[in-house]
Amino acid sequence: MHENIYCNTVLKTKSRSSNKNCFSDERGGIVVLFVALFLSLVANAVLVYLHYSDGCEPVTNCTDPVLHEELDDEHNAQNIWIHPKDNKDWTAAHNCPEKSFTEMWFKNKGRFYVFSTDVKNWNSSRERCQALGGDLVIINSKEEQEYVAGMILKMKTKALYWSGLTDSQTEGKWRWVDNTHLNHSLWAAEPDNYISLEYPEGEDCAVFNGRINEAQWGDVSCLRNERRICEILCA
Template structure:
């Protein structure tokens, strides 16, 4: 009994010593918590390092793309400059060629004017040769004669030419010209097929014979030079015997 009391008195009132089974779990728990903290710290460091690496890589890629874009833009600008320079050279060459061609054309025109002449017996006006026939005949005969001379019956396409021919043929009465409505009555055309637009008919003409059978169909035109220069055309039967005027280029 005394031994028992002695053992009790040695301890502090209300306290007892922890058993080994109570101290081991607390120590393991602290080590476990430390390991977790360390692992999380390492993981954070790894994530931070990864983020830094990605940032650096993205920055490098961005710089590389920017450099590539600048290089491509520079190439495009250089190519544009080269093309513009080439076009400028071509333009200058074309201008030079055009200038030379213009000079050559003027030279040829000058020579052409110098060499233009009409055959003997023909009259020249503005680069055209005219011949007043010395014989008479039908409209068709007059045209055949003109063609045999490398010409055709005259086509009058200006008041200036009309006035000139009236003056050429002054003192004579009738002269066939290259105008007819044989294809369609009332539709007058020149021998080259062009329709009549400017005319110099005298008053009341053309009248296709005025309905008088003695004149027949009047389908061919002639100049009556005894009348006013701007009103001296008349329609006549194509078979009538009339002189004619031939025309050809000099």
């Protein structure tokens, strides 16, 4: 009788111990499986990132200008600073045709000029430019205006492009996004601050008008969705 009780107790203890070991093994296996699955997902994410980002992002680092010795018409040596690859299309889409990019990048005299192909309102356009490391374009000279206008007309889009010029703070006092005053202009018989039923707030933001010669400026409502030009200093 005592032997049977002892045997039953031993058997039950062994059975419970075996069950505990089985449960521990199962839990351990599940943990290992989850860890392996997690690591696999991380590895795949890294590979996908590398595949789509490697060489597919616009390059914001300008090559340093190189000092060249050239001969003028009278065969006299003169040193000239040359900015390599100015006006080259740096758009990443040229290297990654499978991806869709909404901007075209061009470098000129230590700056990138980024021309969008999508449209946004003025504030959203400025946010996009700032996200790229710059701001909406500021025209500081006649030469810069000619360059930007030339690029717009060359694209033949006949579109309007946002600039960094606005009088939203004080009507009639136009300032650039860096808070500098407008010291020269190329308005096309504007600004007129036209008020319409669609835009009763008036016209407080300036655009380059790609539909006319020299892409002269016009004022339109800041709420309109138009293309943009960002200006980014070379890193």
